[in-house]
Amino acid sequence: MKPADIIIRADHILTMDKDLNVVRDGAIVVADGKIVCVGPADEAARKYSAPENLGGAGTVAFPGLVNTHTHSPMVYFRGLADELPLREWLEKHIWPAEEKWLSPEFVADAVELACLEMLGSGVTFFCDMYFYGDAIAAAVKRMGMRAVVGAGIVDFPTATGRNADEYLEKAERFIRDWKGDSLITPCTAPHSSYACGPDTLRKAKALSETYGVPLHIHLSETEWETHELEAKHRARPVTFLDSLGFLDPSVTAAHCVWVSDEEIGILAKRGVGVAHCIESNLKLASGFAPVVPMLNAGVRVTLGTDGAASNNDLNMLSEMSTTAKVHKALAKDPTVLNARQVMLMATRWGAEAFGMGEMTGSIETGKAADIVIADLKKPHLLPLYDIYSHIVYSMNAADIDTVLVNGMVLLKGRRLMSGDEPAIMERAAAWGKKIRG
Numbered sequence: 001m002k003p004a005d006i007i008i009r010a011d012h013i014l015t016m017d018k019d020l021n022v023v024r025d026g027a028i029v030v031a032d033g034k035i036v037c038v039g040p041a042d043e044a045a046r047k048y049s050a051p052e053n054l055g056g057a058g059t060v061a062f063p064g065l066v067n068t069h070t071h072s073p074m075v076y077f078r079g080l081a082d083e084l085p086l087r088e089w090l091e092k093h094i095w096p097a098e099e100k101w102l103s104p105e106f107v108a109d110a111v112e113l114a115c116l117e118m119l120g121s122g123v124t125f126f127c128d129m130y131f132y133g134d135a136i137a138a139a140v141k142r143m144g145m146r147a148v149v150g151a152g153i154v155d156f157p158t159a160t161g162r163n164a165d166e167y168l169e170k171a172e173r174f175i176r177d178w179k180g181d182s183l184i185t186p187c188t189a190p191h192s193s194y195a196c197g198p199d200t201l202r203k204a205k206a207l208s209e210t211y212g213v214p215l216h217i218h219l220s221e222t223e224w225e226t227h228e229l230e231a232k233h234r235a236r237p238v239t240f241l242d243s244l245g246f247l248d249p250s251v252t253a254a255h256c257v258w259v260s261d262e263e264i265g266i267l268a269k270r271g272v273g274v275a276h277c278i279e280s281n282l283k284l285a286s287g288f289a290p291v292v293p294m295l296n297a298g299v300r301v302t303l304g305t306d307g308a309a310s311n312n313d314l315n316m317l318s319e320m321s322t323t324a325k326v327h328k329a330l331a332k333d334p335t336v337l338n339a340r341q342v343m344l345m346a347t348r349w350g351a352e353a354f355g356m357g358e359m360t361g362s363i364e365t366g367k368a369a370d371i372v373i374a375d376l377k378k379p380h381l382l383p384l385y386d387i388y389s390h391i392v393y394s395m396n397a398a399d400i401d402t403v404l405v406n407g408m409v410l411l412k413g414r415r416l417m418s419g420d421e422p423a424i425m426e427r428a429a430a431w432g433k434k435i436r437g
Contacts, residue, residue: 001047002047003048003050004049005051006030006053007045007050007052007054008027008055008371009044009056010060010061011060012026013060013061014343014387015362016347022387023040025041025042026038027039027040027043027044028061028369028371030404033368033408034369035363035366038365058377062371064347064403065122065350066126066303066347067123067127067303067304068127068350068353069254069277069306070114070305071128071307072118072136073102073107074130075114075307076101077308078312084284086284087224098131098159100159102160104132105135106431108136109427109428110428110431111128112143113427115419116416116424117313119145119403120411121317122372122397124146124371124405125145125147125148125360125405126145127147127148128140129189129218130150133149133150133151133178136149142418143418146183146360146370147184148185148186148216148354149186150187151171151186153168153188153190153191153204154167155196164197175207179211182406185214185354185356186213191217193237194225198233198244202245202246214252217251217253219237219255219256220238220256220257220259221254221286223287239263242266242270247270249271249273250355251272251273252302253267253272253275254274254275255274256289257287264293268294268297268298272299273302274294274299274301275353276289276291276303277311278323279306280306280307280310281306282326283311291327295341301345301349315397317395317397317400319346321393323342324342339386339391339393370406373401374395374399376390378399398414
């Protein structure tokens with residue numbers, strides 16, 4: 001028998017491969033952080049032995065969920081300013097709070113809480129856009145998760161920089177320091193076309209091209225944003241960015257709520273990925289992204305939670321369910337965004353949006369062992385007819401039992417294995433008291 005590190009058994013294994021194969025009574029064999037075998041459990045038992053066995057009867061295994069847009073340190077601002085439109089929420093509440101509280105220590109502590117929350121809902125990989133990238137990356141790595149970490153760039157002074165040139169210099173240094181890391185992918189992250197002028201956007205694009213890293217940006221999140229761009233540049237946001245040569249497959253754009261049919265065509269033609277953040281858009285009343293038309297046009301649409309200050313959680317299972325239901329209602333068609341498609345948006349398509357589809361996003365031989373095991377022995381998950389339907393419409397975060405990233409068990413029996421959960425919670429409570437005053 002061949003030696004392995006871990007054997008995972010499950011009643012159902014959703015591979016999310018190109019054929020959407022589901023293995024019944026299956027096993028996943030993990031060695032050296034990689035998946036070395038996926039197939040029937042009895043075959044794996046004959047061929048492999050391992051010191052650790054996970055899963056078992058009454059479980060489902062699926063690829064780790066990919067949260068394609070969040071601001072993880074903002075968990076410490078959860079509930080700080082609710083029931084406000086985006087511009088007022090940002091300018092009068094969030095930006096002043098960031099000016100007062102942001103520091104490497106704040107960011108590091110907050111990221112650990114965010115990672116704890118995301119692991120608990122089956123997220124193994126996320127894209128972050130914020131400041132103090134080194135502190136974010138180091139905290140994510142300590143927690144054992146996978147992340148694209150964006151170096152935030154704006155044109156105006158904040159607690160982390162005086163002007164665009166300083167943000168760009170810090171971004172370049174961050175990219176150099178983290179490029180090639182096994183878990184962290186550095187990213188250039190200009191905030192938006194209204195917070196960054198044409199020159200800054202061109203420089204951010206050039207930086208991304210120089211180092212071969214992804215670009216991440218907020219795009220067409222609000223109706224106000226489209227009016228602002230039309231007044232300044234006589235172009236809508238997507239058209240404006242395209243005129244700068246900004247858009248290509250390296251770009252993942254968050255939101256894309258207020259995009260016209262012409263702009264959808266541009267996104268599809270340029271191969272831009274879209275991070276759809278439906279619960280944040282609903283809560284801020286930003287509008288409804290035309291997800292079905294984007295998918296029909298060939299745009300790769302993925303799912304993100306946005307930050308916990310505007311959602312107010314980082315629960316990708318909830319995001320999946322809300323996305324499927326709302327867009328059915330908008331289209332007046334119960335067949336759109338079926339459960340399989342939503343699972344793709346939350347797994348393989350998310351990895352592919354950042355050029356990491358060969359590494360993660362599906363359960364296939366040779367890929368990283370980024371795997372979630374969920375417990376199906378729950379009242380709300382019985383009886384079972386369609387496993388995809390159960391995950392998208394019925395499963396909740398409390399059903400996630402075990403999470404692996406790169407073959408490392410980070411969550412087991414819903415207990416954090418890669419950090420000190422009580423200490424993370426205590427620090428969060430202490431920061432909350434300071435911020436509350």
